[in-house]
Amino acid sequence: MSSTLAPVLDQVDSTLDESLERLFELVRIPSISTDPAFADDVAAAADWAVRDLASIGFTASLRTTPGHPMVVAHWQGPVDREAPHVLFYGHYDVQPVDPIELWQRPPFEPAIESHADGSRILLGRGTADDKGQFLTFVEACRAHVAVTGKLPIRVSVFLEGEEESGSPSLSAFLDENHDELACDLALVCDTNMWDKATPAITATLRGLVGEEVTVRCANRDLHSGLYGGPALNPIRVISGILADLHDANGAVTLPGFYEGVQEPPADVRSAWDDIGLTAADFLGPVGLSQPAGEMDRTVLEQLWTRPTAEINGIVGGYAGDGFKTVLPATVTAKVSFRLVAGQDPLAVRDAFRAFVTQRLPKDAHAEFKSHGAGPGLAVSFDSPALRTAQAALTEEWGRRALIIGGGGSIPVVGNFKRQLGMDSVMVGFGLDDDRIHSPNEKYDLNSFHKGIRSWARILAAL
């Protein structure tokens, strides 16, 4: 341990209450980026982040975009050594809170809940995704500066306010600010630990193709008593198409879907097998027992290295209380494909649209709407920065940090690679039960506390 690290970690411990107060201040701002009604709150959260970074000594500024603002901050104070210049990425916007009635307390009134087992839980929308996560890094910087008056390495911070609404302004912003943002390495804090005792670095990310399809049959809603039988029902049509998307073995049936998909190196796969994760371990906590993906793949493969198709939503006809014998004119489904490195997102989109169109009976018509198409990504398992971060995490948590795949997609990592030529190291302290897109989102106090300590170590070690 370097001579200054121990007092920095002590500083983290002794100022944890103030760190928590700052997190709660930010969580109280309902920065829901996807809902225009909250635009002022999103802006207020960005302002808060600028002030917070400035209070540490960063040169921080708010940058307008056609959508919500970006926050960019540079450490222009002294650094320990000429080491890699890192760009830290996080996002200050949050998911919507529907259905609000399922929250046990108001989502934007954060609180600490103490459990019988001694654990303490931070409750509120954004405590985990991503306000709590990105503040672990900011607070680690604050501790270094407080103790030493400097940071170990050169650090810039880049916070987005549109991550939960598809990042519409991201790509143009990176291009326009290429020289300012292209660093040696990106650090991203928006991923999970392996479990609450085992830290993890995420090395593969699945891409995402989001499609909305509306199937229309009659030119208006019909009374099923007067037309039922002869009139084509779009819900019947779409059910058949959606049921066809998987075969009996759980594989996706889109022609060409698995083209370009690669197997991970044998040693990486065997390390995953060594984890000994059973389907029951993974699925039990959410009330399931049997993996629903490709039958000949392990749960970890289904999650990390195999692309998937999911139906994220469907609505058609009368869905309220009671019953209405309507024969609807339309039905709409939202379908997404999680992609792995090697798949072409636009080819998948085209294959899906052709798949649907070919299955439409006479009198049925489909309209498609794109909700984005981003590729999967695999970062090198062997980069020095990744191995350094792995060692620092292992030291902090007292258990070997795993290098894992990510099920979710963090599109910005692809943007960093393509637009700024920059690799990312993804370290995060979320847990699978954080309910990050659901009611009652939480973040373990332990994740927050040891997360700050972890970043303090990584910054010192890089």
Added chain:
Amino acid sequence: MSSTLAPVLDQVDSTLDESLERLFELVRIPSISTDPAFADDVAAAADWAVRDLASIGFTASLRTTPGHPMVVAHWQGPVDREAPHVLFYGHYDVQPVDPIELWQRPPFEPAIESHADGSRILLGRGTADDKGQFLTFVEACRAHVAVTGKLPIRVSVFLEGEEESGSPSLSAFLDENHDELACDLALVCDTNMWDKATPAITATLRGLVGEEVTVRCANRDLHSGLYGGPALNPIRVISGILADLHDANGAVTLPGFYEGVQEPPADVRSAWDDIGLTAADFLGPVGLSQPAGEMDRTVLEQLWTRPTAEINGIVGGYAGDGFKTVLPATVTAKVSFRLVAGQDPLAVRDAFRAFVTQRLPKDAHAEFKSHGAGPGLAVSFDSPALRTAQAALTEEWGRRALIIGGGGSIPVVGNFKRQLGMDSVMVGFGLDDDRIHSPNEKYDLNSFHKGIRSWARILAAL
């Protein structure tokens, strides 16, 4: 023609304006039975009907029920002859008016619209369903009494105020007033003509089994990035089940579904074939071209004599604007079966529940909710009353009256049969484009005028 019929028909013609004024008075009362906010209006419409029947000479009374009142009236004045005692049925309540913004004029401010082709249209909620329809009978009685001081046969009138809200009080009311209401024959005016030139008598009605099924997989909504692949998706599960409900030929696949279904007499079916209705005739106006029911059945068979399965609604996951990569815990579908005479509604319900349950993969669970189960009905094609009515209609309209099937369900006809042992003859003058459960409901003035004349003839002929 009997010696008194001609002056009665003249009376109908010469007093049409007053008949219309009475209809408009009743249409102005917003008697929406399903919405408790309109309870006083429903009661006001019942009072209006009592006064109106009394003004002709009926002994009319309002009868309270746990819901909206019934109106019962008996003709105790002189009759021409001891003929069948008929019970006429109609309903004075109407459908809600949502979405109100689609109405071209206020729904409860009736008006006459003249068209370029010379036709005149009555506009307003209830002009057709069922205020305009049941008043055709009442006004026919008025004309007979005005000209002859008596009615041709014994007539009782029974008007319901809960037809559009599921008739919750009907069954008990019929039981409690069995002796007063059990007549030789019921006349029901709540059905349509074949087309605007061709009158029709409805001889079969489809029953209805309404089911709501919720499929649940995980114990909460999941993030598709973190769980997509291994976690079972209920929309995928229900899509497969709903797609299975029909085979490739359009037949319903529930085991035993067609048990008890009978073919209509050969002569009736060949009369339907003689109509020469093409799929394009029937489906073209709603933007369709090809019948979606059993491939080996004509459109009329699919509509009148064959049971069907329909998906009336489905909702699950995120269905709002934008996109949410949620993997939902549940999905709910509303499914209905239109039944024909001979099918057992409870057997169909059981078969559906077994069908779903047997197709659930491990980890998927289904909950069912019943929205009613009523049998289909076929009245005799050969009853003397039906043939008499057919002849009278043929004379009035100058075109052979068709004996047809009904796609919708009129449950009261089943109640009359089961509870009062009474057959019904269903004669109505609605048209398929009357928009009876939609905005801009209308009734052709011709339907109203010749409807009154038709009943005047039927009363004289029975």
